[in-house]
Amino acid sequence: MSTPTHLTKTITDPEEAMTHSIQTPVLDRSPERRGPAEPRPRTRASLVSQAKELFTGLGPGIIVPLVLMLGLVAAAAIPAALAPSGPLDMNPAEAFTAPGTAHWFGTDESGRDVFSRVIHGARSSLLIGVLATVIGLGTAVVLGALAGLGTRAVDFGVSRFLEVLFAFPGLLLALLVITILGPGVVTTTIAVGLSAAPGYARMIRSQVLSVRRSGYVEASIVQGKSRAFIVRHHILPNVAAPLFVLATLGVGQAIVWASSLSFLGLGATPPDPEWGSMLSLGRLYIGNAWWLTFFPGLFIVLSAATTTLLGHGIQRKLKDK
Amino acid sequence: MSLDTDNRTTSHSIAAPATRDTEARARLKTVLRLTGFRILGAAGVLWAVATLAFFAMRLVPGDPVDALLGGPGNNATEEVRQATRELNGLDRPLLVQYGSYLGKLVTGDLGDSYQLREPVAQVLGEQLGNTLVLAVLALATAWVLALALALWSARGGKVATLVGNLLEVVSAAVPHFWLGSLLILVFSVSLQWLPATSGAPGIEGLILPVLTLAIPLAGFLGQVMRESMLTAMNSPFAISSRARGESEASLSLRHALRHAALPGIGLSGWAMGSLISGAVVVETVFARPGIGRTLLQSVLVRDVPVVLGVVVLVAAIYIIVTLLSDLAERWADPRLRAA
Numbered sequence: 001m002s003t004p005t006h007l008t009k010t011i012t013d014p015e016e017a018m019t020h021s022i023q024t025p026v027l028d029r030s031p032e033r034r035g036p037a038e039p040r041p042r043t044r045a046s047l048v049s050q051a052k053e054l055f056t057g058l059g060p061g062i063i064v065p066l067v068l069m070l071g072l073v074a075a076a077a078i079p080a081a082l083a084p085s086g087p088l089d090m091n092p093a094e095a096f097t098a099p100g101t102a103h104w105f106g107t108d109e110s111g112r113d114v115f116s117r118v119i120h121g122a123r124s125s126l127l128i129g130v131l132a133t134v135i136g137l138g139t140a141v142v143l144g145a146l147a148g149l150g151t152r153a154v155d156f157g158v159s160r161f162l163e164v165l166f167a168f169p170g171l172l173l174a175l176l177v178i179t180i181l182g183p184g185v186v187t188t189t190i191a192v193g194l195s196a197a198p199g200y201a202r203m204i205r206s207q208v209l210s211v212r213r214s215g216y217v218e219a220s221i222v223q224g225k226s227r228a229f230i231v232r233h234h235i236l237p238n239v240a241a242p243l244f245v246l247a248t249l250g251v252g253q254a255i256v257w258a259s260s261l262s263f264l265g266l267g268a269t270p271p272d273p274e275w276g277s278m279l280s281l282g283r284l285y286i287g288n289a290w291w292l293t294f295f296p297g298l299f300i301v302l303s304a305a306t307t308t309l310l311g312h313g314i315q316r317k318l319k320d321k
Numbered sequence: 322m323s324l325d326t327d328n329r330t331t332s333h334s335i336a337a338p339a340t341r342d343t344e345a346r347a348r349l350k351t352v353l354r355l356t357g358f359r360i361l362g363a364a365g366v367l368w369a370v371a372t373l374a375f376f377a378m379r380l381v382p383g384d385p386v387d388a389l390l391g392g393p394g395n396n397a398t399e400e401v402r403q404a405t406r407e408l409n410g411l412d413r414p415l416l417v418q419y420g421s422y423l424g425k426l427v428t429g430d431l432g433d434s435y436q437l438r439e440p441v442a443q444v445l446g447e448q449l450g451n452t453l454v455l456a457v458l459a460l461a462t463a464w465v466l467a468l469a470l471a472l473w474s475a476r477g478g479k480v481a482t483l484v485g486n487l488l489e490v491v492s493a494a495v496p497h498f499w500l501g502s503l504l505i506l507v508f509s510v511s512l513q514w515l516p517a518t519s520g521a522p523g524i525e526g527l528i529l530p531v532l533t534l535a536i537p538l539a540g541f542l543g544q545v546m547r548e549s550m551l552t553a554m555n556s557p558f559a560i561s562s563r564a565r566g567e568s569e570a571s572l573s574l575r576h577a578l579r580h581a582a583l584p585g586i587g588l589s590g591w592a593m594g595s596l597i598s599g600a601v602v603v604e605t606v607f608a609r610p611g612i613g614r615t616l617l618q619s620v621l622v623r624d625v626p627v628v629l630g631v632v633v634l635v636a637a638i639y640i641i642v643t644l645l646s647d648l649a650e651r652w653a654d655p656r657l658r659a660a
Contacts, residue, residue, distance in 0.1 A: 164369040167367075179620045179628050256493075256496045290510070
């Protein structure tokens, strides 16, 4: 009655560890723990109740980040409607106003409303996060699929290449890319995307390999199905869901990294309302205006936490199915 | 301390001394061979890193001669440019340059900085200690925090689950520069307990930067350790220990803790890499000298030899720590040795 696979599971790399830890079902949310289902009313309101059911069915693990995410997307889409003033509107008379009813998040050294700037900053942060993830995942899908579907020699080559890239940890690869491409918003996006790619590629490779070795793929091979058929009908659908989770998690990470690069002065340039560079400037006045440091950072954390929670929520949902 | 799943120890003690000897020798041989392979592999990766970085740096736009002569705006004559080129070996074919770069690298010569006019090895030698102190202290702090968190939250219950979920968020979503700034706000600006900068020697200046680096890492390690510990607490050996009447506290301290520590050991190489990369930000936040800040300044002015030097140095540290953590994991976990 030994469970060898269970016991010998030792986590050796962070990516695997991350997915491993994420995939644990949270006991509190298992269906049998939930209270008895309410009797369904048979009135006209069935549409409402259906929506309600869908809502509760998703669970708070998805609903809360989803609502936050909608708020951020709204800020990114229609900042002018949400923010009381423009991101660059100066009012020197009101410089360094503390947070209050007039200025929720206070004002900066030029009297610009921090709340408005933070709201206007959502667009660039989300855009950079999404684009960097697209770049990273795009590169990773190519590399991961090559390694996972290719011959043994191709797999070996790609895996060694990834191993070399892993020796440039974290921001280092991004800094290397920026040295070549020069600082700026576009290059930051590319740099963040490329530096996230090796991690994704390794996960995609192992996912593809595990699907490839599964029983149903073997059965299809025996049935004489073509390679293209197997890739389309078995491998893609099974890799797509984890890929979606990865993308959601990746956006948050990319936002954090891109804002770090902006903070270091390599991304967005100061007058633009970018969270990282706002914080970097705000730190000059950390002794007398804490809000210049606090609020831009809070929004970075909020948006990254939102996508992380959403990604984990979706992952648990998929796992439950 | 014997690992609970390893029941070979008993059979060994019964075996005749002669058999034990040959067996031990055979095992030592396997370990040495495996270690040798791993060292060779690590050297190969290091070579590949140096090569990749070298050729990547050739993609940096602009003539390196301009950088050597003080920026693109210089008005040096063509003769001076040509002389500079020859002096720095830039007129030779790329492969010859690559060969001499590798040859120098083996002897620890990383070339001269464009900006500082000093050997890169000397510049980095002065700064490396600062960064390593920071990174090693942060790693140790993160370990202690993560183990404590794992031990506490593995008991289960609503609060522990909540904390576990919170850890995910903290480790993934809180950027170093914000955390560091908040610590400065609280401990330097409001309470005035600790200095906001970390330039001067002394332990006070180290506390905040170390915490800034350690907290997100502890969040991540804590998650992994908690996971591994929960698995151990539900495995057959734990059930049999409970059946023998062992208390939960003793079970978690005597047995599960070791399981919790294992992924932490295995992840140390990765953690060290991410700490040094985090040092770029943290050293900037706390105005602390180190290779992170040196790297940032070199990236801004495109001081190619320094960037190349830092990248190769950090990669070497990463590769060595990964190698050591692999070997340490093998040593700490007998199940990995069986193969």
